[in-house]
Amino acid sequence: MTTLVEQPLHKNTTNLKFNQKFFPQEFFYSQEFSITNTTKQFQSHQILPEQSLSDQGKITLCLDLDETLISSTMTPRCDYDFSFKLQPTEEGGKCEEYFVKKRPNVDYFLRRCSEMFEVVIFTASLKQYADKILDELDPSGDYISHRLYRESCSYFCGSFVKDLSLLNRDLNSILIVDDLPASFQFHPENGLQIPRFDYHLKKKKLNVNFLDSCLADILQILEKIFIQHDVISILSQYN
Numbered sequence: 733m734t735t736l737v738e739q740p741l742h743k744n745t746t747n748l749k750f751n752q753k754f755f756p757q758e759f760f761y762s763q764e765f766s767i768t769n770t771t772k773q774f775q776s777h778q779i780l781p782e783q784s785l786s787d788q789g790k791i792t793l794c795l796d797l798d799e800t801l802i803s804s805t806m807t808p809r810c811d812y813d814f815s816f817k818l819q820p821t822e823e824g825g826k827c828e829e830y831f832v833k834k835r836p837n838v839d840y841f842l843r844r845c846s847e848m849f850e851v852v853i854f855t856a857s858l859k860q861y862a863d864k865i866l867d868e869l870d871p872s873g874d875y876i877s878h879r880l881y882r883e884s885c886s887y888f889c890g891s892f893v894k895d896l897s898l899l900n901r902d903l904n905s906i907l908i909v910d911d912l913p914a915s916f917q918f919h920p921e922n923g924l925q926i927p928r929f930d931y932h933l934k935k936k937k938l939n940v941n942f943l944d945s946c947l948a949d950i951l952q953i954l955e956k957i958f959i960q961h962d963v964i965s966i967l968s969q970y971n
């Protein structure tokens with residue numbers, strides 16, 4: 733069966749690199765790289781068009797979707813922000829319903845990011861799943877300039893990797909925010925790891941209203957990158 737949602741193949745709770753000044757320990761989540769799986773499926777073409785006139789000269793900000801901007805589950809819940817159904821992709825398959833919780837501050841975050849950057853959603857999820865969510869987050873298409881899905885990822889060592897060298901942009905002007913460092917393992921100097929937003933898990937574990945300020949915290953770093961128009965040296969202070 734095809735998995736529509738981005739899923740890491742290996743999980744552990746060991747943080748590979750993350751700045752503890754900004755985020756509490758319980759958010760840490762990372763991926764253990766497999767060194768035995770050498771399967772590779774690389775993309776070989778440029779996957780973005782030239783920047784539009786309104787984005788010209790802006791730094792390109794790639795944002796992950798699942799566990800970065802939202803948390804989704806197929807388990808019915810009462811406190812979700814929206815839900816949607818997907819028709820089966822295979823003959824005899826069942827219709828699937830997803831319940832989505834938006835990460836706190838995500839609406840403001842996307843709006844502010846779109847004012848500063850060329851915003852690209854770069855997800856390892858499949859288009860039919862991701863578009864349902866992105867249409868809710870950006871209904872008028874004002875905030876997101878491009879959407880990239882799983883087929884734009886390279887498969888390497890058990891992970892879907894977002895190869896920034898294929899974006900048709902100057903690598904010094906690309907920034908990626910993702911909860912999985914494996915996603916940007918080809919360009920770690922361009923990546924900012926954000927703690928995983930798993931609303932369902934955290935709420936159950938903490939048994940309190942789960943307050944998450946990560947997007948607001950990250951925005952402070954993004955504002956600095958925007959003002960100084962510098963990705964690599966500013967990120968080096970946080971990674």
Ligand SMILES: [Mg+2]
Pocket residue numbers: 738796797798799800910911912
């Ligand atoms: Mg993710």
